[in-house]
Amino acid sequence: MNRRSFLTTTAMAAATMSLGIATSARADEPLKVGYIYVGPVGDMGYSFQHDLGRKAVEETYGDKVITSYVENVPEGPDAERVLTQMALDGNKIIFATSFGFMDAVVNVAAKFPDVKFEHATGYKRSANMATYDARFYEGRAVIGTIAGRMTKTNKIGYIGSYPIPEVIQGINSAYLHAKKVNPEVEMKVVWAYTWFDPAKEADAAAALIADGVDVMMQHTDSTAPQAKAQEAGILTFGQASDMAAFKPRPRVSSIIDNWAPYYIDRIGLMLDGKWESAATWSGIGDGVVEIGEITDAIPAEVKEEALALAAKIGSGEYHPFTGPINKQDGSVWLADGEVAEDSALSALNFYVEGITAELPK
Structure with a gap:
């Protein structure tokens, strides 16, 4: 083997090893989870309950997840901006928690096929967009x-x-x-x-x-x-x-509205690599209402x-x-x-x- 071939082979091996280390590091990184609320988390109502569900995810999965939220987001064009920024920030699953966010979620989900989106109370779905609702x-x-x-x-x-x-x-x-x-x-x-x-x-x-x-x-x-x-x-x-x-x-x-069981279940599926788009409508019997x-x-x-x-x-x-x-x-x-x-x-x-x-x- 000449010196050039040796150096090339060595460089390729090093690159492969480096890629393996990087891939492993990424696999060990926490799952980033985003939430978007139409009202303030202090409303003591709907958005407050969704945020309790987010906190339940943190308590359940610990350092396996990093959650974040944006509150007081109007339904309309501003929601699309916020959702886009959440995807750019590295969130791998984003929960949009109000009916009027629906079209914004559809648009952003199409631009980020590797990110999973879940829309509360809506009816439009795609391969990377699920819906969930309560009876x-x-x-x-x-x-x-x-x-x-x-x-x-x-x-x-x-x-x-x-x-x-x-x-x-x-x-x-x-x-x-x-x-x-x-x-x-x-x-x-x-x-x-x-x-x-x-x-x-x-x-x-x-x-x-x-x-x-x-x-x-x-x-x-x-x-x-x-x-x-x-x-x-x-x-x-x-x-x-x-x-x-x-x-x-x-x-x-x-x-x-007790959203915790649903959020815990869906994040569990994400962590296990088993998330699929679905339409879920839960009620009293499921503990969500x-x-x-x-x-x-x-x-x-x-x-x-x-x-x-x-x-x-x-x-x-x-x-x-x-x-x-x-x-x-x-x-x-x-x-x-x-x-x-x-x-x-x-x-x-x-x-x-x-x-x-x-x-x-």
């Missing part, structure tokens, strides 16, 4: 039952964020189950057109209170409606988070009734959308005993019969 309507059935039993004015208020299927499901479910225990009940709906804006949410709550409601629900993220209800002496339910600071009333129970403590402001028999319903939903014995149920216009939606399919619920765009409010288009 919030299951919890609404439980608190709707409590609301129907507790109202004295027979007027229940509901603060909606945006008229999308996820929110419409909840309004319909709450109304149907309030109506089952109190045929005289009415549902008053005010749309805030925001996920998190304490001022707008407070205004929506004030409008409902002025309209005579004495029990109020919300599908928005701040505690501002709780504060308004406390002033007015009416009953409320925590949304997404327990909102326990307002116990024992006005907050008499809550729907809690929880019913918060029902306080002593609620009579024991009503509490027992509500918890029994939650147990039946969680076991699969009962589905909140079981016919007969008509649409708002009186036409048949579900025949007697018929259960709504997930595909129909995912596209729900109408109120059920008995709700007199007009659904925005």
